[in-house]
Amino acid sequence: IPSRISDELAQRHQEILAINLRALTTIAKLAQAFADEGLSYVVIKGPLRAEQVYGSMDVRFGSDVDVYTDRDHYRAAAQVLEERLGYTCLVPKDDRWWHDYLGEAPFAATNPSAVLIDLHNQLQQPGGPYPSDLDSFVENAETRAIGRASARILSPENALMLTAISFGKAVRNAEPWIAYAHELSYALHQMPSSAEGSLKDRAREIGIGRLFDEFLQASKALFADPIADDATEARKRLAMASCGLAPHGLLARSRASWRWTEGAGLARPARFSRAILREAKGRMAYRTSTRFD
Secondary structure, three states, X not given: OOHHHHHHHHHHHHHHHHHHHHXXXXXXHHHHHHHHOOOOOEEEOHHHHHHHHHOOOOOOOOOEEEEEOOHHHHHHXXXXXXXXXXXXXXXXXXXXXXXXXXXXXEEEEOOOOOOEEEEEOOXXXXXXXXXOOOHHHHHOOEEEXXXXXXXXXXXXXXXXXXXXXXXXXXXXXXXXXXXXXXXHHHHHHHOOOOHHHHHHHHHHHOOOHHHHHHHHHHHHHHHOOOOOOOOOHHXXXXXHHHOOOOOOOOOHHHHHHHHHXXXXXXXXXXXXXXXXXXXXXXXXXXXXXXXXX
16 A cells, blocks of 8 residues: 555544544443433444444544434433533424434534434334334343443344445435445454344344345445456446445335335235335425424
């Protein structure tokens, strides 16, 4: 590697590490406050997930801290963020798009060193696939030490289920998904050979089996071998799509939702119709929601 590039990479690692250390400080405070109030939660994505996958916190960063709690504890968790940690919710409490359809809300602190917190009460977007057993994501969480503090994070298996959901969101929106595909490929490389079957079983168990199968297939096709000049056109198109550079075809979002809808016989179109209807209602709510353009 040329010295100029290696120097830039080293500087980038330092910048990522500095950002992630700020996030860890926020996570530790949040985790302690939620524990004190007896609130069930799990931290998703972020530097703790990066360490879980790659064994290091300087390989990728997030611009905020994402934490999930169920709908029964969502308002109480928001109150803890505001009253104990000094955060302010950036969207109105009656904004249905954010709280009910998107299922999350952003919170900002007056302290500039504290990172933004996204509080979630669901793990999908309208029209996209979602896990049918969210309780198990919290119940099976792992505890990860942060100095003298600790926080609850998703188990490796459930974290990959969430990565599959993020892949689905990116595909429907024609956004880059290469990082999600790499995470799956790298994680499987570190796991025993039986892990792939276990992940497929878990995905089917929670209702995202079709989505995970497509995610796995795309990850393998993308990272099995280097993409050379003589690669097939299909593989080149896949590489372009993974970077969000492929054209978005007519009804691409609806076609993706149909591909990933579980069920057989009449159950499948019924589930698909409910998902599309919920997405349509979400779009109506979005028209009057708070925007951050």
